[in-house]
Amino acid sequence: MSIINAGFGGRRRSSRPDLPPGQYLTEDFPVLSAGPTPRIPLDRWSFTITDEAGKKTSWNWDEFNALPQEDFTVDIHCVTKWSKLGTTWRGVAIDTLFENIESAADFTMVHGYGGYTTNVPLEDLVDGKAWVAHTFDGEPLHPEHGGPARLVVPHLYFWKSAKWVNGIEMLPQDEPGFWEEAGYNMYGDPWREQRYQGD
Amino acid sequence: MSAANELDGNAMAGDLGEIFAVDVTQAVATCAGCGHPTALAALTLWGPAMGSVARCPHCEDVILRLTRTPGQAWLDLRGAVTLRIPMPPDDPQ
Amino acid sequence: MAESRWETPSARTLVLDVPDWPGHLPGQHVDVRLTAPDGYSAQRSYSIASAWPKSGSEGGSEGGNVELTVQRVEDGEVSSYLDDILEVGQPIELRGPVGGWFVWRDEPAPVLLLGGGSGVVPLMSMIRARGDVRGKQPFRLIYSVRTPQDVLYADELKRRVRDDPGLDVHFVYTREAPEGWPEKPGRINVPTLNTHGWPPDFAPDVFICGPTPFVETAADILVALGHDPKKIRTERFGGTP
Ligand SMILES: Cc1cc2nc3c(=O)[nH]c(=O)nc-3n(C[C@H](O)[C@H](O)[C@H](O)COP(=O)(O)OP(=O)(O)OC[C@H]3O[C@@H](n4cnc5c(N)ncnc54)[C@H](O)[C@@H]3O)c2cc1C
Ligand SMILES: [Zn+2]
Numbered sequence: 001m002s003i004i005n006a007g008f009g010g011r012r013r014s015s016r017p018d019l020p021p022g023q024y025l026t027e028d029f030p031v032l033s034a035g036p037t038p039r040i041p042l043d044r045w046s047f048t049i050t051d052e053a054g055k056k057t058s059w060n061w062d063e064f065n066a067l068p069q070e071d072f073t074v075d076i077h078c079v080t081k082w083s084k085l086g087t088t089w090r091g092v093a094i095d096t097l098f099e100n101i102e103s104a105a106d107f108t109m110v111h112g113y114g115g116y117t118t119n120v121p122l123e124d125l126v127d128g129k130a131w132v133a134h135t136f137d138g139e140p141l142h143p144e145h146g147g148p149a150r151l152v153v154p155h156l157y158f159w160k161s162a163k164w165v166n167g168i169e170m171l172p173q174d175e176p177g178f179w180e181e182a183g184y185n186m187y188g189d190p191w192r193e194q195r196y197q198g199d
Numbered sequence: 200m201s202a203a204n205e206l207d208g209n210a211m212a213g214d215l216g217e218i219f220a221v222d223v224t225q226a227v228a229t230c231a232g233c234g235h236p237t238a239l240a241a242l243t244l245w246g247p248a249m250g251s252v253a254r255c256p257h258c259e260d261v262i263l264r265l266t267r268t269p270g271q272a273w274l275d276l277r278g279a280v281t282l283r284i285p286m287p288p289d290d291p292q
Numbered sequence: 293m294a295e296s297r298w299e300t301p302s303a304r305t306l307v308l309d310v311p312d313w314p315g316h317l318p319g320q321h322v323d324v325r326l327t328a329p330d331g332y333s334a335q336r337s338y339s340i341a342s343a344w345p346k347s348g349s350e351g352g353s354e355g356g357n358v359e360l361t362v363q364r365v366e367d368g369e370v371s372s373y374l375d376d377i378l379e380v381g382q383p384i385e386l387r388g389p390v391g392g393w394f395v396w397r398d399e400p401a402p403v404l405l406l407g408g409g410s411g412v413v414p415l416m417s418m419i420r421a422r423g424d425v426r427g428k429q430p431f432r433l434i435y436s437v438r439t440p441q442d443v444l445y446a447d448e449l450k451r452r453v454r455d456d457p458g459l460d461v462h463f464v465y466t467r468e469a470p471e472g473w474p475e476k477p478g479r480i481n482v483p484t485l486n487t488h489g490w491p492p493d494f495a496p497d498v499f500i501c502g503p504t505p506f507v508e509t510a511a512d513i514l515v516a517l518g519h520d521p522k523k524i525r526t527e528r529f530g531g532t533p
């Protein structure tokens with residue numbers, strides 16, 4: 001049984017009907033880390049798609065920046081219960097990266113520098129649903145927030161938006177990533193409050 | 200936010216104390232990555248949100264993860280080859 | 293909370309009367325959980341500042357209260373509640389005592405304590421415990437603090453340096469030093485630890501505690517000076533530089 005601390009408000013927070021269930025609005029951009037922040041020099045950065053047969057397609061920083069760029073404004077929802085509305089980003093749509101990839105696999109494992117992984121079904125990455133973003137709020141994405149580049153999949157909880165992203169691996173069946181192995185939901189839809197396994 | 204603190208494994212003592220009868224933060228884990236032995240209390244700890252991630256101070260590999268979901272604690276120790284736990288000496292038979 | 297006292301304008305000691313407290317070792321901490329009326333909750337760790345009398349020693353096994361000293365952190369969710377809102381007589385939820393690693397066990401080795409800001413709290417528990425058992429081990433505290441006004445337990449430290457044989461304290465001021473202080477304000481560095489710490493061949497048990505950047509800097513310097521990393525125990529409180 002917990003003691004209720006009547007005078008304790010906690011961090012200023014408001015829940016709103018237009019937010020997913022259990023979420024609070026935040027104005028700042030909290031940082032969540034499971035390890036040290038990798039610092040990746042841009043001349044060593046690359047992004048690789050690996051298909052289910054092991055065939056790799058890679059872009060270095062210059063090649064990646066030469067791809068068509070999109071500006072997008074989205075709401076993001078963290079499983080630790082904060083939501084941030086109207087965030088503005090610039091980056092490359094996953095659709096663009098997959099233009100010349102042949103794959104029959106339905107699932108992916110997204111990888112980041114530092115060893116982070118998270119699983120996302122392919123259909124949740126394509127058709128304008130996800131990007132690899134390098135600019136936040138008009139500035140180069142800060143390393144704390146996943147720079148040089150992070151995945152942004154705004155319709156899923158934000159742990160799916162892998163920081164320091166460096167590749168997508170195609171998988172014939174769904175496999176758990178870093179947090180999914182430790183009790184978090186395989187899919188992570190904030191509107192259905194799929195925080196943990198079994199939700 | 201305290202969510203991103205980098206701490207010492209000490210800070211897990213409360214969470215692990217709810218699971219184990221002994222104070223396992225004093226147990227020595229041998230890193231599966233580099234073989235270095237380190238007391239859990241001396242691991243580099245990240246968290247506590249979304250869970251505690253304790254890394255080897257020598258090679259940064261993950262040694263232990265602890266997450267809480269409603270009604271359950273998930274402890275992943277696969278980054279440790281062994282856990283050497285201090286115990287009271289055996290009673291002489 | 294049975295009573296409270298301000299150590300500085302921004303740090304308060306909470307004296308807690310905890311039913312069935314099993315006693316604790318100097319250096320242990322508790323986890324405090326606050327729960328808002330709407331169910332939102334936040335948990336933080338706080339070191340225990342007080343010593344618990346050993347059974348059989350002077351003071352008996354009757355124990356006493358559990359004291360925490362909470363430094364107010366700017367925009368701090370939990371610290372500002374504990375310092376400014378919690379009132380005498382109100383309850384808080386504690387888990388503990390926990391942690392058996394960052395603990396001083398009354399061993400004969402000399403002890404070097406390095407505290408940054410509120411990192412002095414668990415070190416104070418060690419100093420108090422040594423005082424209670426009239427320990428004779430050489431004990432040295434190097435205490436890094438912003439300004440003289442931020443020193444926790446200032447009077448008690450002065451008194452103990454006078455009365456507890458073998459205890460000494462050196463201050464490092466990072467923002468503003470008292471008038472006539474021989475060193476310019478600045479962060480803990482190699483010369484300070486070389487001059488005021490002990491040489492590695494003295495083989496002290498070292499306890500370092502405070503904000504994460506302080507702990508990392510201090511530990512790196514001691515290792516560079518030749519101290520055995522195995523004799524260095526750290527407790528990082530968090531915070532970014
Ligand atoms: C094992 C352990 C023992 C501790 N013992 C004590 C103790 O005895 N006394 C004590 O006062 N604190 C102690 N702390 C720190 C304490 O747990 C909290 O981190 C601190 O009170 C801040 O919490 P908050 O909710 O007020 O701030 P938050 O709302 O979590 O943070 C607000 C802002 O302050 C920054 N911040 C967070 N923590 C710190 C910090 N420690 N120093 C500087 N800036 C910070 C954050 O980055 C953020 O910008 C201990 C921590 C640990 C892990
Ligand atoms: Zn290792």
